Amino acid sequence: MLARTEKNLQIIQKWIKNDFPNAEIFYSPVDIKNEKQVIDFVASLPSDKTIEWVQCVGLGGGTVTVKDDNPYITIENISPELVEAEVTVLKDTVAFLQKLLPIFKKQKETRVVIVSSMSAVRSVPGGAIHNAAKGAISRFANAAMIELGKNNIFITDVRPGGVDTGMYDTKAVQESIKPMAVSYGYDWSDENGGLRLAPPSSVGKAIAAILSSEAHITSLNLVARGQWPHEGS
Numbered sequence: 001m002l003a004r005t006e007k008n009l010q011i012i013q014k015w016i017k018n019d020f021p022n023a024e025i026f027y028s029p030v031d032i033k034n035e036k037q038v039i040d041f042v043a044s045l046p047s048d049k050t051i052e053w054v055q056c057v058g059l060g061g062g063t064v065t066v067k068d069d070n071p072y073i074t075i076e077n078i079s080p081e082l083v084e085a086e087v088t089v090l091k092d093t094v095a096f097l098q099k100l101l102p103i104f105k106k107q108k109e110t111r112v113v114i115v116s117s118m119s120a121v122r123s124v125p126g127g128a129i130h131n132a133a134k135g136a137i138s139r140f141a142n143a144a145m146i147e148l149g150k151n152n153i154f155i156t157d158v159r160p161g162g163v164d165t166g167m168y169d170t171k172a173v174q175e176s177i178k179p180m181a182v183s184y185g186y187d188w189s190d191e192n193g194g195l196r197l198a199p200p201s202s203v204g205k206a207i208a209a210i211l212s213s214e215a216h217i218t219s220l221n222l223v224a225r226g227q228w229p230h231e232g233s
């Protein structure tokens with residue numbers, strides 16, 4: 001596991017160890033924007049094990065300041081900093097894959113999962129720049145899977161809808177999501193049960209299924225039950 005904040009990695013390691021005491025879980029606090037840290041991390045990977053890669057890096061809280069921590073904003077209010085921050089997820093993914101490729105090309109077979117988002121294929125009002133950035137990473141995943149499939153590097157694009165990882169906790173975000181559901185004919189009023197978000201474990205289970213499949217699953221869309229399942233809008 002790789003992220004910048006060591007204490008969070010420790011917490012997740014502990015959670016997994018509680019359920020799977022024999023699991024060998026290691027983490028490295030690495031900033032994937034820091035080329036030296038990435039090079040050192042890749043050099044530290046064991047050479048006697050097959051390396052597979054699940055990429056679900058996001059902006060992380062606080063990377064860019066948006067009013068009320070609400071990333072759903074109208075076009076007039078999109079700042080150049082937000083555009084830059086959204087696009088860095090693509091840049092960082094490309095750079096990290098480039099560093100791993102020499103290892104992947106030597107392996108008999110490699111599986112890679114890139115978590116993009118339903119936002120890649122399901123546009124929403126207020127989501128213009130987020131939809132654009134996720135569309136870019138999703139297309140990158142598809143082009144890369146075509147280019148690298150002949151090297152037995154099998155990439156999967158996973159597109160979750162809204163997942164309960166904390167970004168929908170504030171009232172401001174919840175209020176900007178509800179009209180999106182309404183525009184697709186879904187009633188997410190409090191009286192009707194409020195937001196429908198998938199549990200993070202549902203994304204993990206989908207990734208486990210992809211990694212253990214005999215086939216190359218090219219892409220997978222998932223939304224919480226009761227979240228509008230619109231594809232390709």
Ligand SMILES: NC(=O)c1ccc[n+]([C@@H]2O[C@H](COP(=O)([O-])OP(=O)(O)OC[C@H]3O[C@@H](n4cnc5c(N)ncnc54)[C@H](OP(=O)(O)O)[C@@H]3O)[C@@H](O)[C@H]2O)c1
Nearest residue numbers: 003004005031032056057058059060117160161162163165
């Ligand atoms: N939550 C949703 O509803 C949802 C739905 C669809 C798709 N997604 C996508 O799924 C991915 C994960 O979502 P999330 O909600 O868990 O996002 P998140 O809270 O932004 O988490 C992103 C992860 O990336 C790490 N990270 C950020 N910058 C990093 C850097 N420079 N170097 C290393 N690690 C870095 C963060 O840890 P540190 O901050 O400690 O580095 C954190 O572990 C994102 O790409 C998101 O857009 C999320």
